[in-house]
Amino acid sequence: MLPGYRLILVDLAGFGCVAQEAYDEARHGSPVGHAEDIVALCDELALMGL
Numbered sequence: 001m002l003p004g005y006r007l008i009l010v011d012l013a014g015f016g017c018v019a020q021e022a023y024d025e026a027r028h029g030s031p032v033g034h035a036e037d038i039v040a041l042c043d044e045l046a047l048m049g050l
Contacts, residue, residue, distance in 0.1 A: 008045070013037065 027033035
């Protein structure tokens with residue numbers, strides 16, 4: 001990977017090895033809930049310019 005880049009792998013709620021209690025059917029029943037999770041992750045990691 002080129003310097004200055006990071007690879008971030010996301011385990012979405014309801015998929016993969018994520019804790020079952022992280023999944024909320026009302027929130028994650030549509031792509032919008034997952035998109036909100038991605039935005040929160042970007043905020044938490046202070047990612048900019050995406």
